[in-house]
Amino acid sequence: EDQVTQSPEALRLQEGESSSLNCSYTVSGLRGLFWYRQDPGKGPEFLFTLYSAGEEKEKERLKATLTKKESFLHITAPKPEDSATYLCAVQWNTGNQFYFGTGTSLTVIP
Amino acid sequence: EADIYQTPRYLVIGTGKKITLECSQTMGHDKMYWYQQDPGMELHLIHYSYGVNSTEKGDLSSESTVSRIRTEHFPLTLESARPSHTSQYLCASSDIILGSPLHFGNGTRLTVT
Numbered sequence: 171e172d173q174v175t176q177s178p179e180a181l182r183l184q185e186g187e188s189s190s191l192n193c194s195y196t197v198s199g200l201r202g203l204f205w206y207r208q209d210p211g212k213g214p215e216f217l218f219t220l221y222s223a224g225e226e227k228e229k230e231r232l233k234a235t236l237t238k239k240e241s242f243l244h245i246t247a248p249k250p251e252d253s254a255t256y257l258c259a260v261q262w263n264t265g266n267q268f269y270f271g272t273g274t275s276l277t278v279i280p
Numbered sequence: 281e282a283d284i285y286q287t288p289r290y291l292v293i294g295t296g297k298k299i300t301l302e303c304s305q306t307m308g309h310d311k312m313y314w315y316q317q318d319p320g321m322e323l324h325l326i327h328y329s330y331g332v333n334s335t336e337k338g339d340l341s342s343e344s345t346v347s348r349i350r351t352e353h354f355p356l357t358l359e360s361a362r363p364s365h366t367s368q369y370l371c372a373s374s375d376i377i378l379g380s381p382l383h384f385g386n387g388t389r390l391t392v393t
Binding site: 171174179201202204205209212213214215219221257259261266267268269270271272273 | 286311313322329330385
């Protein structure tokens with residue numbers, strides 16, 4: 171049973187077309203939810219940590235939000251350089267391990 | 281400006297060979313991890329360590345071993361490489377405080393022929 175689910179699997183946007191990526195989780199007792207960006211051939215790059223429902227974090231065109239069962243990564247007016255795979259990971263209160271989703275592959279077309 | 285380094289970046293090796301993937305970090309993190317990543321799949325934990333002389337097995341730990349003799353160094357060894365080991369291997373580290381994020385290296389792309 172998947173504990174972390176990301177949607178959509180792939181997303182194509184026109185440059186400037188804002189959208190959101192979703193990360194939902196099925197287990198209660200969240201210690202932290204993490205967003206990463208991964209470019210082809212590279213390791214995931216840390217973007218944000220969210221710890222509690224209602225929390226929001228922003229960085230340039232990206233804004234991450236958290237509710238009790240899901241997180242959204244909002245991309246405002248994306249540019250081609252925002253094209254990448256975005257990964258979500260969670261850590262529960264009961265342990266030290268991280269559980270990853272399968273990612274959303276974002277393509278921004280000029 | 282990566283603070284966690286993996287070598288080699290790419291490796292092609294024959295079946296049955298013993299290989300060691302290197303990982304070093306300069307952040308002074310106590311926790312270190314090895315993950316396996318295949319296209320379209322979630323990252324799977326292979327091994328992790330909470331400090332020197334501490335190692336634990338993850339979900340995919342069979343057929344590989346790790347050591348943690350120094351804080352900054354966490355090598356992964358495959359005793360006998362097989363084609364099923366072909367994958368991307370990612371090393372990560374994090375601070376000891378629960379809820380701290382993982383920081384990843386750029387990975388080793390392993391191909392076993």
